[in-house]
Amino acid sequence: MTEPAFDPRDPVALAQALIRCPSVTPAEGGALALLDTVLRGAGFESHLVTFTDPRSPDVVNLYARTGPQERPALLFAGHTDVVPPGDAGRWTQAPFSGAVLDGELWGRGAVDMKGGVAASVAAALRHLERHPGSAIAFLITGDEEGPAVNGTVKLLDWAKQRGERFGHCLLGEPTNPAALGDAVKIGRRGSLSGVITVHGVQGHVAYPHLARNPVGGMVRLIDALLAEPLDQGTAHFDASNLEVVSVDVGNPAFNVIPAEARATFNIRFNDIWNRERLEAWVRARLEAAAGSEVRHSLAFERTHSEAFLTPPGPFVDEVAAAIEAETGRRPALSTSGGTSDARFIKDHCPVVEFGLVGKTMHQVDERTSIADLEALTRIYERVLARMAA
16 A cells, blocks of 8 residues: 555645546546545545446445444545546646646546545544544545446445444535535435327328327427426425426428427426325326327436435534634525435435535536635534534
């Protein structure tokens, strides 16, 4: 095991080293191997675990723990896989350079979320120097930006089978829209996708009586889905939202009535709903609109996520207090945005998300403020001091 040529208690140096690992999903790229070396060197029992599935590429993941086994660990979760950088020639700094320029750290993953991972590791190592008996664990996947089949969900089950227990989890996804301290996520909306197919009869446009055009029927069904809102929102969640994201007949000709029309949709839903109730609502809407005139079929995607909430209470208060003490801002308690691996973690322990400012995530010239990265590390240290000492 080769020791890293930098101090891993320095979040900037560690984040630079991680960014220089080209870990575009599903490639490990050396990022998890680097963390494994760092954590083993700090006394963690660390494991690199590969999961496989015929539906998805093999993925390497990391689980590491230190402290008494009988105590539930404070868990830091995250991912080192990143989205592709796109055209590298459009970047001001090379996407895997980890360059520091004008007080900012540049590179793919600086925000989402190698910076957050580096801050949590640096904070844990600093904390353990003062409190060597603390129970701390890391659960880091290489499959968050991908299909999320061979990542966190399987690693959590693997850890549970080993007898691992977690008291609380901090997930370092970028949560702040404009400035560090803006928001902490205490839940996420659910997500459900589906495909509607309207079945017609193909024919010549000059002889419509010999065909049945599916386009009009599709318009009718879509109108029914969008006619009324799903709900008005709840105390902690915005209103649920259905979006039709594609309508297609696969027909390049001007003189052919198509045989089928397909529409795909996604619903982001709050805690009023679950998958079963939403599927029933969609079916009922479509059947009422179709009557006996529109022949159609409906298929829901197998992958989905349910809405969840970590209720305001002692854990949320501790995280919010640490953020306020460091930044001077009391963060909003948010459930906005897309899905994250918190949807898997919430079945094992309470989970809260707090990380860097997300303005440049997934963009060309992704970068984070050095000052924010260091402040995030101190926030994590404050949480550790209160919850893992």
